[in-house]
Amino acid sequence: xxxxxxxxxxxxxxxxxxxxxxxxxxxxxxxxxxxxxxxxxxxxxxxxxxxxxxxxxxxxxxxxxxxxxxxxxxxxxxxxxxxxxxxxxxxxxxxxxxxxxxxxxxxxxxxxxxxxxxxxxxxxxxxxxxxxxxxxxxxxxxxxxxxxxxxxxx
Amino acid sequence: xxxxxxxxxxxxxxxxxxxxxxxxxxxxxxxxxxxxxxxxxxxxxxxxxxxxxxxxxxxxxxxxxxxxxxxxxxxxxxxxxxxxxxxxxxxxxxxxxxxxxxxxxxxxxxxxxxxxxxxxxxxxxxxxxxxxxxxxxxxxxxxxxxxxxxxxxxxxxxxxxxxxxxxxxxxxxxxxxxxxxxxxxxxxxxxxxxxxxxxxxxxxxxxxxxxxxxxxxxxxxxxxxxxxxxxxxxxxxxxxxxxxxxxxxxxxxxxxxxxxxxxxxxxxxxxxxxxxxxxxxxxxxxxxxxxxxxxx
Numbered sequence: 001x002x003x004x005x006x007x008x009x010x011x012x013x014x015x016x017x018x019x020x021x022x023x024x025x026x027x028x029x030x031x032x033x034x035x036x037x038x039x040x041x042x043x044x045x046x047x048x049x050x051x052x053x054x055x056x057x058x059x060x061x062x063x064x065x066x067x068x069x070x071x072x073x074x075x076x077x078x079x080x081x082x083x084x085x086x087x088x089x090x091x092x093x094x095x096x097x098x099x100x101x102x103x104x105x106x107x108x109x110x111x112x113x114x115x116x117x118x119x120x121x122x123x124x125x126x127x128x129x130x131x132x133x134x135x136x137x138x139x140x141x142x143x144x145x146x147x148x149x150x151x152x153x154x
Numbered sequence: 155x156x157x158x159x160x161x162x163x164x165x166x167x168x169x170x171x172x173x174x175x176x177x178x179x180x181x182x183x184x185x186x187x188x189x190x191x192x193x194x195x196x197x198x199x200x201x202x203x204x205x206x207x208x209x210x211x212x213x214x215x216x217x218x219x220x221x222x223x224x225x226x227x228x229x230x231x232x233x234x235x236x237x238x239x240x241x242x243x244x245x246x247x248x249x250x251x252x253x254x255x256x257x258x259x260x261x262x263x264x265x266x267x268x269x270x271x272x273x274x275x276x277x278x279x280x281x282x283x284x285x286x287x288x289x290x291x292x293x294x295x296x297x298x299x300x301x302x303x304x305x306x307x308x309x310x311x312x313x314x315x316x317x318x319x320x321x322x323x324x325x326x327x328x329x330x331x332x333x334x335x336x337x338x339x340x341x342x343x344x345x346x347x348x349x350x351x352x353x354x355x356x357x358x359x360x361x362x363x364x365x366x367x368x369x370x371x372x373x374x375x376x377x378x379x380x381x382x383x384x385x386x387x388x389x390x391x392x393x394x395x396x397x398x399x400x401x402x403x404x405x406x407x408x409x410x411x412x413x414x415x416x417x418x419x420x421x422x423x424x425x426x427x428x429x430x431x432x433x434x435x436x437x438x439x440x441x442x443x444x445x446x447x448x449x450x
Contacts (some may be wrong), residue, residue, distance in 0.1 A: 006202065010299070013198040028370045041210070042370035066380055068206045074201050122363065 003035040005051050009081040015051070015058065022074045023050040024067050033074050040069040046126050048134065049076065059084045061130035063123050070145040080123060088133045096124035130149060158433060161426035165419055172415035177219065178243065179408035185295070186331070191297060193328060193394040200391035203337035203384040209345040210377070213366045220377040222310065223341050226319040230264045233258060233287065233318040234340070235309055237325040237392055238275030239400040240291055245407030247326070248274040249332070249401055254336035255280065255324040267318065271305060271393065282361035285310070293393070299386075300358035302393050306386025313342045332406070334399035339392070341385060 002018035022033045025047025033040075044067055049060045065078035099121035107114050158448055200321040210223070217224045236255050238248050250274055259266045270276040273291040280286065290305055292351045312318045369376050 008198045008202050010199050011195045026370055031370075038368055039209075039366070040368040040370070041206075041376055041380075043376055066206070066376075068209065070209070075206065077199060077202055077206070 001035050001038070001072075002053065003033065003037070005076070005145055006073065007049070007051075007076040007078065007081055009065075009078045014060065014078070014081045015083065017053065019051045019053050019074070021052045023048075023052075024074075025049060025062060026067070032087070033069055036071045037069050037074075039071070040067075042067050042069075044078070045078075046122055049081075058129065059134040061087065061127050063119075063126060067103075071120045071127065082127070084130045087127050089128065092124045092127040092131070095120060096128060099124060100120050158426055158429040161422055161429055163428060165422045168415050168419045168422060172412050172419065175408045175411040175415060179405055179412060182401050182405035182408060184247065186398060186405055188296065189394065189401050190328070190391075193391075193398045196391060198393060200387055203380075203387050207344050207381070207384050210367070219373070220381050221314055222342055222381045223344050229319040231318045232259065232262055233269065233309060233312055233321045233390075234266060235269045235305065235321065235323045235389060236271065236275050236279070237323075237396040238270065238272035239396075240273045240293070242274060243407065244400055244404035245410070247403035247407075248272075248278065251275070251282070251324065251326050251336050251351070251396075252278045252282075255339075255343065256284075258322075258324065258338050264319070269305065271302075271396075272444050284369050297390075297393055297397070299390050302390050303386045305393075306389040307382070309389070310382050311383055313441035322391065323392050325396045328395045328398040328402065331402050334402060341388060344381075344385075 002020055003022065005019040005022050006015075006016045007014040020034075023044070024031045024033060025044050026042045027045050028042070030047075031042070044062055044065050046063055047061075049062045051058045051060070055083065060078075060081050060083055062076070062078045065081070067077070068075045094145040099117045102117045103114075103121065210219070213219065234255060236251070242248065255268075265285065267287045268279055270279055270288050270289045271291070271293070276286065276289040276291060289310060290302075294301055309321050313321050320340065321402055323339045323341045325337055325339075327337040328334055367373075
């Protein structure tokens with residue numbers, strides 16, 4: 001009996017389907033959720049969420065959020081989430097540079113702009129890392145500034 | 155003679171009105187599409203969040219879980235968050251939702267306070283001499299969560315401080331382009347609505363009544379984080395739904411106005427033609443009469 005998995009981010013439905021196991025980046029560590037798991041409520045840290053179904057694996061980059069587990073369903077409420085195959089590496093790289101430059105200029109911390117940029121930097125780093133490690137058929141592009149970013153599906 | 159002139163003036167003004175309402179209709183049509191998109195995008199998250207909240211609230215011993223879940227024995231004051239539009243010219247949209255809100259809480263024993271969102275709601279509630287705690291108006295055309303989170307926070311604060319014992323949300327649910335229904339939703343304390351969402355199948359699998367959640371990290375940390383946030387999220391979704399409803403209502407109202415103006419212009423044109431024909435006939439008769447008089 002598979003377990004149903006629904007991944008929503010604040011602005012859209014990211015993925016839904018049946019899974020054999022869902023691996024969640026919980027704040028207290030990674031958790032593998034199998035069907036008929038006891039009800040569970042957990043926060044998530046920035047990290048990688050994996051869904052395995054009959055030998056196939058979907059990998060998602062999750063920027064924190066909450067997960068609710070019921071015996072037959074896993075509901076992932078992510079602050080932001082995307083399938084690693086969908087990540088726009090060039091854009092994430094540009095965002096990372098923008099954020100780094102902003103933070104390097106040494107603006108006063110604790111302002112909204114500072115915190116937002118810091119969060120943006122963490123998100124971009126996560127996306128880049130996720131795309132680099134988990135994208136199918138990409139032979140670890142060393143420079144993803146050009147070309148290599150968008151062609152990587154094998 | 156003068157009636158033909160009058161008719162011509164009226165035709166012109168009616169046609170001007172039709173032009174104006176047609177333009178407003180087109181504007182609303184594009185706005186309703188955008189508002190619908192925004193609403194649809196956030197709907198899955200909001201629906202899931204609400205489900206999680208109802209699951210939490212459905213657990214045994216809910217009263218001690220979190221202050222926002224605790225039912226009060228006695229209801230001494232109610233708070234209603236009423237969501238209306240900033241602008242008129244939207245048919246019965248604003249009137250309907252205000253009337254609905256007033257009717258819903260007419261028989262409340264406990265005093266009712268309102269938080270109004272939107273200028274129209276504020277004005278109408280003031281006219282009805284209702285108790286307004288706070289008002290939020292002139293929201294941006296496409297509000298973000300940050301724009302409306304203050305509304306939710308205020309409601310939560312009022313509840314936690316004990317000044318009110320129940321909080322309701324009154325908004326217009328967007329069903330379709332042609333149908334928008336005034337809706338009331340109990341926001342706090344969170345209700346365990348039977349049959350809502352997936353609660354039943356949860357109960358099936360649960361091993362007896364003690365099937366409470368496992369919490370990571372801790373129960374207090376996680377509930378403190380999600381309960382207030384998800385509550386504010388419900389307000390946000392209600393605002394988006396109301397906004398889409400408002401634009402849809404305005405579009406329909408403007409379409410009706412355009413149709414009515416076109417019809418009226420047609421009727422007036424007919425009248426004008428008749429009057430013109432009449433005056434020509436009269437002149438002809440005068441000339442013929444004059445000629446007749448000369449001949450004899």
